[in-house]
Amino acid sequence: MDNTRILIVDDEPSIVKMLQMVLRKEGFNRIYTAASCKEALREIAAHGADFVLLDVMLPDGTGFDLCPQLRAYGSPHILFLTAKASDLDVLTGFAMGGDDYVTKPFNPLEIAARIKARLRRGGIGTNAAVSPAVIRSSWDFGRFRVDEAAGELTVLGEPVPCPAQVFQLLLYFCKHPGVVFSKSQLYEAVWGIDGMGEDNTVMVHIRRIRERIEEDPSNPQYLLTVRGLGYKLVKESGR
Numbered sequence: 001m002d003n004t005r006i007l008i009v010d011d012e013p014s015i016v017k018m019l020q021m022v023l024r025k026e027g028f029n030r031i032y033t034a035a036s037c038k039e040a041l042r043e044i045a046a047h048g049a050d051f052v053l054l055d056v057m058l059p060d061g062t063g064f065d066l067c068p069q070l071r072a073y074g075s076p077h078i079l080f081l082t083a084k085a086s087d088l089d090v091l092t093g094f095a096m097g098g099d100d101y102v103t104k105p106f107n108p109l110e111i112a113a114r115i116k117a118r119l120r121r122g123g124i125g126t127n128a129a130v131s132p133a134v135i136r137s138s139w140d141f142g143r144f145r146v147d148e149a150a151g152e153l154t155v156l157g158e159p160v161p162c163p164a165q166v167f168q169l170l171l172y173f174c175k176h177p178g179v180v181f182s183k184s185q186l187y188e189a190v191w192g193i194d195g196m197g198e199d200n201t202v203m204v205h206i207r208r209i210r211e212r213i214e215e216d217p218s219n220p221q222y223l224l225t226v227r228g229l230g231y232k233l234v235k236e237s238g239r
Helices: 013-025 037-047 063-070 087-095 108-120 164-175 183-191 199-213
Strands: 005-009 030-034 051-055 077-082 100-103 138-140 144-147 152-155 223-226 230-233
Touching: 005 013, 005 037, 013 030, 013 108, 030 037, 037 051, 037 063, 051 063, 051 108, 063 077, 077 108, 100 108, 100 199, 108 183, 144 164, 152 199, 164 183, 164 199, 164 230, 183 199, 183 230, 199 223
Parallel strands: 005 030, 005 051, 051 077, 077 100
Antiparallel strands: 138 144, 144 152, 223 230
8 A cells, every 4th residue: 555645635634634644554655735726736746646535625726626637647536525515516526527425524444444445446556467367358338348458438439538436337337237236235346335325426426327328318228227226237228
């Protein structure tokens, strides 16, 4: 975990100090901090970041506005930390490119657990060699294709930008075609921690997948809702 770069963007010193203390105890040593949008851009330009813990209300702007700018620096995993807990705020956070959303007050150990869970799935903060023997190269669903090794989604032959967490959820469906998963099962499998109470997170990411792979996201033919049970990915339309 020594190579994992974490940028904390929050103007409340007590929160920053608490997160730093807990993250260091959990083995994370490359921690940078910023108290404003301007400082955040300066820090990420200087050090890069694998994870950004991003407050929404900052002295010189909002985390929602800052999020797309941070995405320009190596596509960090962005986790919003905020007291703004309405459904609209959560949806806005995901719409602006966030990968996860935690409301204040929060347990800093939960933040560490979310980071560790993401690291366990690989692709962030690690220099380990990837063995081609354990990776299937791609999944082809006709209209779209997912390439795990390259981290790419193509639709009708054209590459489509896909945030990390959206890609991970789509990849999980690809690996289990035709299987129905509940929201809590998906959250635990993809985010790596208990999925109770995280319905909004999963629903927003389902919508973001449909916006990319479906011809008509409001009438999906691939990523289907199974009423009362959850969601499944199919190769052909069918309910």
